[in-house]
Amino acid sequence: MRRKLLLGNWKMNKLVSEARDFALASKPLVGTALKNNIDLGVAPTYLSLDTVKKNADKGMIVAAQNVHFNDHGAFTGEISISMLKELGIDWCLIGHSERREYDNETNEKCNLKIKALIANDMVPVYCCGESLSTFEAGNTKAFVSEQIRVGLRDLTAADVKNLVVAYEPIWSIGTGKNASAEIAQDICSFIRSILKEMFGNVANDIRILYGGSVKPENVKAYLSCPDVDGALVGGASLKIDSYEGLLTNIL
Ligand code: 13P
Numbered sequence: 583m584r585r586k587l588l589l590g591n592w593k594m595n596k597l598v599s600e601a602r603d604f605a606l607a608s609k610p611l612v613g614t615a616l617k618n619n620i621d622l623g624v625a626p627t628y629l630s631l632d633t634v635k636k637n638a639d640k641g642m643i644v645a646a647q648n649v650h651f652n653d654h655g656a657f658t659g660e661i662s663i664s665m666l667k668e669l670g671i672d673w674c675l676i677g678h679s680e681r682r683e684y685d686n687e688t689n690e691k692c693n694l695k696i697k698a699l700i701a702n703d704m705v706p707v708y709c710c711g712e713s714l715s716t717f718e719a720g721n722t723k724a725f726v727s728e729q730i731r732v733g734l735r736d737l738t739a740a741d742v743k744n745l746v747v748a749y750e751p752i753w754s755i756g757t758g759k760n761a762s763a764e765i766a767q768d769i770c771s772f773i774r775s776i777l778k779e780m781f782g783n784v785a786n787d788i789r790i791l792y793g794g795s796v797k798p799e800n801v802k803a804y805l806s807c808p809d810v811d812g813a814l815v816g817g818a819s820l821k822i823d824s825y826e827g828l829l830t831n832i833l
Pocket of ligand 1: 591678750754755756757758794817
């Protein structure tokens, strides 16, 4: 049985003081979630990771939004896995479409990062998803398949057992134009079939999230799909009331 997972991606939002307020306010939600077999988490900016980790419930997943694949060295502006681990952070988003678009994050670079995270017992949340033009041209599956095959290259079934994949069609991110639950199910089930081909039955244990304009009002429709195991939520994860609404509506 795959546990449900609700993960907020705060992107470049929230001062440290705001992140702390959210972490404190979220405390009572985590127990409710865990009792219902749902994992809850947030991905704050680097600057807020330590504060959120210290002030949130211990059961709250706290994820970084990115990491470098080298452990140390002359990489100005970067953060390493051991720096995250020192703060007790053991989850990290990889390959978000905004990083692919603005920061030259390629499938190959994602692969290096995912391998480094797994080698350090961390949980990568590997993001994939196509642009509007790729969707309209009917090329979603070929595009996503390439992202999965290259991003997860050279890994074994044992390596990927804790991996999380997030399918986020770019045309539905922050646009309010969310993909239908049918599309989400179709692509998430397709991703699972590729994972099965690559890694065998462990694919049945890998959580696949949908992301893109998920709100308290539509979260249940996505999580009712058999191959959608949770949601990666941007805008609607920023305010505690809305974050709580996401959880309450799937209980
Ligand atoms: P929105 O929920 O704001 O559309 O963002 C989705 C996303 O990019 C989460 O990673």
